[in-house]
Amino acid sequence: MSEIFVLAEHRNGELRDVTFEMLSGARNLADKMGATVTAVLLGSGVNEMAEKLKSYANKVLVVDDPKLENFNAEIYQKVLSKLIKDHKPVVTLIGHTAFGMDLAPALAVELGLPLATDCIDLDAVDGRLVVTRQIYSGKVNAKVALKGDQFIATVRSGAFSIEEGALNGEIVTESVTIEDVPYRRFLGYEEAEVGEVDITQADYIVSVGRAIKDQENIPLVQELADVLGGVLACSRPVVDKNWLPKDRQVGSSGKIVKPKLYLAIGISGAFQHVAGMKDSGLIVAINKDPKAPIFNVADYGIVDDLFKVVPVLKEKIKEIKG
Known part of the structure; x- marks a missing residue:
């Protein structure tokens, strides 16, 4: 059975809401495509996060390595590219966030796969991915059908409501050789100043x-x-x-x-x-x-x-x- 990959996004040891939103959307898409949902978790010391994800996916695919402790688009691309080549998921979903916009285009070019960005809905027709995107400043919703056998899409934050997890996915750990990227490294997060009202x-x-x-x-x-x-x-x-x-x-x-x-x-x-x-x-x-x-x-x-x-x-x- 084919898989739908959902790349888990996390920051400072916490999974971000867009991850669970995508997993909810992926479960509905999987039913239409006859696929299963696999949460892809890249990081270091992520056992606790994997446990949280397994109720939202049929499988949690974990690559645990110190070099993945913080997001680096170059390293993520190398790891995710190998996983996609090995598992051949029909769809790979990535959040349309600062992380996703840095990662997804280069990943799609490397793999030669069609990419749809900033999607607000996901559907399938005859095994092909059909996405909904907004144009003309949100006044028109455009449905776009992608060609090919495998697809990559970035999903807008808030596009899907988080549905309660009712699965009990298997946690599978994979080992991937990760080379250093000397020209790009993580320095730290700059948190926005807290205002008088949150x-x-x-x-x-x-x-x-x-x-x-x-x-x-x-x-x-x-x-x-x-x-x-x-x-x-x-x-x-x-x-x-x-x-x-x-x-x-x-x-x-x-x-x-x-x-x-x-x-x-x-x-x-x-x-x-x-x-x-x-x-x-x-x-x-x-x-x-x-x-x-x-x-x-x-x-x-x-x-x-x-x-x-x-x-x-x-x-x-x-x-x-x-």
Whole structure:
């Protein structure tokens, strides 16, 4: 039976959410392709991580070597290339992250395999991989069928919900000879400075976009966030204009949030932003453009001018809270 490889991504000894998201997506794809799911774990001293992965995959393929302690795209490519040549998985999934974007293109070129990047959905038709990608700033979803017998795809963070693992995969350790890469080495992680508010821990988020028009109008939505008992966040244009700090930005180039309530105010809903909040418990959008992409992911939407709606909404919340 053919395999679907999922490259496990980890940092500082912790598996990243994108790994479990891909494994959930891979299990659904495997059913359609008549394949099994294999989590590929490269690292050093990774027994504990392997144990966590085995309930999400039919097999966990481990290469444990001190040279794999930290991510190095050159070394990962050499190891993963050999595993793919040996096992011939029908699909290899890699996170569309800084790690994956560094690794996947060179790997695909070396192996001569078709590559689809930044995928938000995965399907199979007649044994061929069919992926969904967003174009025109997220306004159009394009389905793309890949040619060939083997495929590589990078998967966007948040594309799949994490499904509870119900498998009990076998852990298999392989030995791969790893040569040094003298021209490229890992130096360390530079952690972003922690701001006054950690939006990733908030239950209620009020997020504002470019439609707020001016920095002087930011207090309007801040008051709404305060009344709601939440925190204020924003889309990238607001940060670019220096109206709010970078640590308040939601999106693929900002932070991934999963609050109980996400209130998007004046945000069009480009895919980069949606990637950062699509898994929120309840999404409410306010935008005067009825065709704004944000309404495609919103549970409730208000088509109107935010300057009319926000004051009324604030007073109504005050009234309900007594």
